[in-house]
Amino acid sequence: xxxxxxxxxxxxxxxWVRPEEDGTFTVGITHxxxxxxxxxxxxELPEVGAEMGAGDDCAVVESVKAASDVYCPVAGEVVxxxxxxxxxxxxxxxxxxGDGWIFRLRPEDRGSVEDLxxxxxxxxxxxxxxx
Amino acid sequence: xPFIPHTEDDVRAMLAAIGVEDIEALxxxxxxxxxxxxxxxxxxxxxxxxxxxxxxxxxxxDQHLMCFAGAGAYDHHVxxxxxxxxxxxxxxxxxxPYQAEASQGTLQLLYEYQTMMAGLMDMEVSNAxxxxxxxxxxxxxxxxxxxxxxxxxxxxxMPRTVHPAYRKVxxxxxxxQGIELVELDYDREGGHLDAASLPAAPGDAAxxxxxxxxxxxxxEDVDALTDWAHAHGMxxxxxxxxxxxxxxxxxxxxxxxxxxxxxGEGQPLGVPLASGGPYFGFMCCRQSHVRQMPGRxxxxxxxxxxxxxxxxxxxxxxQHIRRSKATSNICTNQGLLVTAATIHMALLGPQGxxxxxxxxxxxxxxxxxxxQSVAGxxxxxxxxxxxxxxxxxxxxxxEVLRPLSVQxxxxxxxxxxxxxxxxxxxxxxxxxxxxxxxITAFAEHLQRIFVRLGAPACPVAPKL
Numbered sequence: 001x002x003x004x005x006x007x008x009x010x011x012x013x014x015x016w017v018r019p020e021e022d023g024t025f026t027v028g029i030t031h032x033x034x035x036x037x038x039x040x041x042x043x044e045l046p047e048v049g050a051e052m053g054a055g056d057d058c059a060v061v062e063s064v065k066a067a068s069d070v071y072c073p074v075a076g077e078v079v080x081x082x083x084x085x086x087x088x089x090x091x092x093x094x095x096x097x098g099d100g101w102i103f104r105l106r107p108e109d110r111g112s113v114e115d116l117x118x119x120x121x122x123x124x125x126x127x128x129x130x131x
Numbered sequence: 132x133p134f135i136p137h138t139e140d141d142v143r144a145m146l147a148a149i150g151v152e153d154i155e156a157l158x159x160x161x162x163x164x165x166x167x168x169x170x171x172x173x174x175x176x177x178x179x180x181x182x183x184x185x186x187x188x189x190x191x192x193d194q195h196l197m198c199f200a201g202a203g204a205y206d207h208h209v210x211x212x213x214x215x216x217x218x219x220x221x222x223x224x225x226x227x228p229y230q231a232e233a234s235q236g237t238l239q240l241l242y243e244y245q246t247m248m249a250g251l252m253d254m255e256v257s258n259a260x261x262x263x264x265x266x267x268x269x270x271x272x273x274x275x276x277x278x279x280x281x282x283x284x285x286x287x288x289m290p291r292t293v294h295p296a297y298r299k300v301x302x303x304x305x306x307x308q309g310i311e312l313v314e315l316d317y318d319r320e321g322g323h324l325d326a327a328s329l330p331a332a333p334g335d336a337a338x339x340x341x342x343x344x345x346x347x348x349x350x351e352d353v354d355a356l357t358d359w360a361h362a363h364g365m366x367x368x369x370x371x372x373x374x375x376x377x378x379x380x381x382x383x384x385x386x387x388x389x390x391x392x393x394x395g396e397g398q399p400l401g402v403p404l405a406s407g408g409p410y411f412g413f414m415c416c417r418q419s420h421v422r423q424m425p426g427r428x429x430x431x432x433x434x435x436x437x438x439x440x441x442x443x444x445x446x447x448x449x450q451h452i453r454r455s456k457a458t459s460n461i462c463t464n465q466g467l468l469v470t471a472a473t474i475h476m477a478l479l480g481p482q483g484x485x486x487x488x489x490x491x492x493x494x495x496x497x498x499x500x501x502x503q504s505v506a507g508x509x510x511x512x513x514x515x516x517x518x519x520x521x522x523x524x525x526x527x528x529x530e531v532l533r534p535l536s537v538q539x540x541x542x543x544x545x546x547x548x549x550x551x552x553x554x555x556x557x558x559x560x561x562x563x564x565x566x567x568x569x570i571t572a573f574a575e576h577l578q579r580i581f582v583r584l585g586a587p588a589c590p591v592a593p594k595l
Contacts, residue, residue, distance in 0.1 A: 047280070065452075
């Protein structure tokens with residue numbers, strides 16, 4: 001369970017969401033997702049100001065063996081992106097839940113986060129996938 | 132002996148396995164009216180000897196033509212060594228290998244090709260080629276729409292000075308993807324896209340296409356056009372003749388920031404004229420757009436022991452990984468023609484290419500002079516041309532081209548269908564292969580034809 005922080009929310013498509021004190025949500029991909037992808041070589045970031053619906057593809061993470069869409073966990077407006085990933089996408093491999101955050105969102109509805117998975121449910125999901 | 136690996140028994144076993152009576156049943160879904168039916172008018176088979184005799188007889192019907200036509204495909208000299216080397220067994224395939232890294236020689240050649248093309252265009256990246264110039268431009272348009280981070284627009288400004296066939300192909304490929312092509316008319320005096328005529332408020336658009344030289348052979352004011360496009364948040368797609376880039380400023384140096392994408396037809400680089408193809412397309416771009424570039428890219432790397440090697444790179448954006456979100460459906464390239472082009476460029480070197488381009492320019496200048504002084508033609512446009520020019524004829528172009536072809540002369544390309552507003556306009560070209568004697572013969576035949584056909588305003592007195 002050390003790979004799944006208890007204070008975050010998760011999606012079935014392996015994104016995580018951290019509600020910040022200023023009302024925004026920080027979004028990234030999980031440690032498990034980066035393990036599946038392998039060494040990341042490129043991250044296509046969303047644009048600040050873009051309006052996203054829940055489930056919209058909003059970023060692309062590309063590794064040496066695959067390129068995957070990152071889906072927006074909840075509806076909202078992108079207010080910041082992690083520019084450091086442009087030059088160092090491997091930050092996600094190193095610290096998926098911390099420095100490897102991808103973008104920050106101002107959600108339409110702060111309560112929408114409650115529709116996402118909690119850490120236990122996400123852990124179960126991974127366990128199921130592995131079978 | 133049939134060259135089909137399956138025996139009757141194999142076929143029966145396979146049909147039985149899927150529970151189908153016969154092969155025809157597999158095509159049930161296609162309405163009978165849409166089926167092509169059997170082939171008709173196919174004579175009985177003949178032996179190799181008979182076929183060889185027939186082929187020789189047909190080949191004898193080919194004239195040795197003196198070619199003054201350009202319009203996108205050019206009659207350049209190809210050194211004999213180019214195809215001697217390109218058709219060696221090691222190179223002789225149209226395909227990039229599926230087990231790519233097993234074919235280091237092919238990958239090295241493609242890497243060298245990319246290096247040469249990037250150098251010629253003064254751009255950072257080249258792909259390993261596309262199908263042809265027209266579809267390369269279509270791919271560039273799609274790429275520009277994806278790559279333009281400043282604009283979400285799907286509008287593309289397309290000058291009428293771009294090759295008409297290219298514009299048709301682009302329209303066919305992109306129009307069903309919601310992309311709007313906005314045509315820009317040309318200056319009737321200069322034969323170019325006049326930067327001063329461009330709208331001050333063009334609205335949101337993804338890119339401007341700039342041809343160089345343009346379809347009329349005229350040199351465009353690429354700096355002003357590039358800067359205008361960039362000032363309005365558009366990308367610049369250069370569609371250029373690669374040979375000509377050996378002597379004039381390439382797309383990477385246009386305007387303040389350079390073009391963003393350069394593409395075009397690779398035929399002038401060692402590919403012979405052959406009834407329209409096969410040729411090959413090329414595409415180069417800035418490093419920052421490389422992930423939106425279609426096609427394969429070969430990279431140079433080192434193996435686990437530090438030895439140099441070549442590999443397919445940036446595959447993650449291709450269709451076998453990205454599926455419907457791939458940057459393009461382009462999956463193969465024109466490998467054999469690229470092989471020839473790479474050998475051609477290596478044999479000629481930068482000076483050799485520049486010498487061919489300069490000779491073509493010189494000969495075209497002579498051609499225009501001779502067509503004026505001997506045949507009394509007038510150039511339609513006032514701006515400088517590279518190795519093609521539009522001339523006004525006193526008679527309908529087809530009436531003139533027909534008797535010329537009897538003399539073994541391909542006199543050029545009529546612009547009547549695509550540019551009716553230009554009247555009886557003929558697009559002519561002289562490459563380095565057209566000697567002074569060729570040019571004189573062409574001009575004299577033209578003059579003779581005008582006199583015979585009683586050209587209404589033939590300004591030159593017949594020779595006595």
